Amino acid sequence: MQKIENTVWWITGASSGIGKGLAQFILRKKGKVVLSSRNAESLQKVVDELQIATEQYLILPLDLEKLDDCQIIVEQVLNKFSRIDYLINNGGISQRSLVSETNLAVDRKIMETNFFGTVVLTKAVLPIMITQGSGHIAAVSSVVGKFGFPLRSAYSASKHALHGFFESLRAENKANNIYVSLIIPGRINTAISNYAIIGDGKVYGKLDPGQANSMSSEKAAEIIVSGIMHHKKEILVGGKELLMVHIRRWFPSLFYYLSTKVSAT
């Protein structure tokens, strides 16, 4: 396994949950981290929980939903650290609403945030990695990036889109020495369902019972980083819910039956 010390990681969605877990894990291993999300104060709290020097991190707020051109923020990263070794596209929002009750504006918001924001950032970082002659780009998908699931239509679609994009990116950039990983969490104990949006765009505002009893974001971060350092193409992380990925692949009829029976919250 390669060393983390002194490598440069750019993590989106670093203010909470899995992204916070990843940022703190890397910082503890003496990696350098660019922490991004919308909320600069929350990002600062993530680093304040650790005793680290300002040379080791950069707080870089951005809104994935409104990211058209990020050349200026990429330059801020290069001014501070001169290179980008790892881009972890983790920021995103979830959904809790039926197709029949979801405004198109909500479908678009989820695609803009989870898919297009990630694409904009990846396209800005890719030339830097090509010039460096190395790099690793990861995208945090979901088990519902592998199959559709109730109350997650746009969310699931945004994660499926990531698979198409990042698998293509991988195939195109092998010769450039750029690795690509798709991270596929099942259920991780974060506030994701709290911030999920419903059909009219309002916040769902509840912690789903299934979420509360799941793997911690610290444990998830450890598994994800290990997978990245071993250049894994897909990193499944979570509990027994991951079985659904294998059931969908090998026993599709059973999957179709279960997907109407398993609790969606």
Ligand SMILES: NC(=O)c1ccc[n+]([C@@H]2O[C@H](COP(=O)([O-])OP(=O)(O)OC[C@H]3O[C@@H](n4cnc5c(N)ncnc54)[C@H](OP(=O)(O)O)[C@@H]3O)[C@@H](O)[C@H]2O)c1
């Ligand atoms: N937890 C799970 O069970 C689970 C399962 C499958 C996949 N995932 C995926 O894991 C990733 C992390 O989720 P999480 O569970 O850690 O949830 P979380 O605690 O809600 O974290 C989401 C992160 O995304 C950021 N974010 C949201 N909208 C953003 C925007 N428009 N621009 C920039 N940043 C934005 C949030 O920060 P700000 O509010 O500060 O912007 C926050 O840091 C997501 O992609 C999610 O889809 C999670």
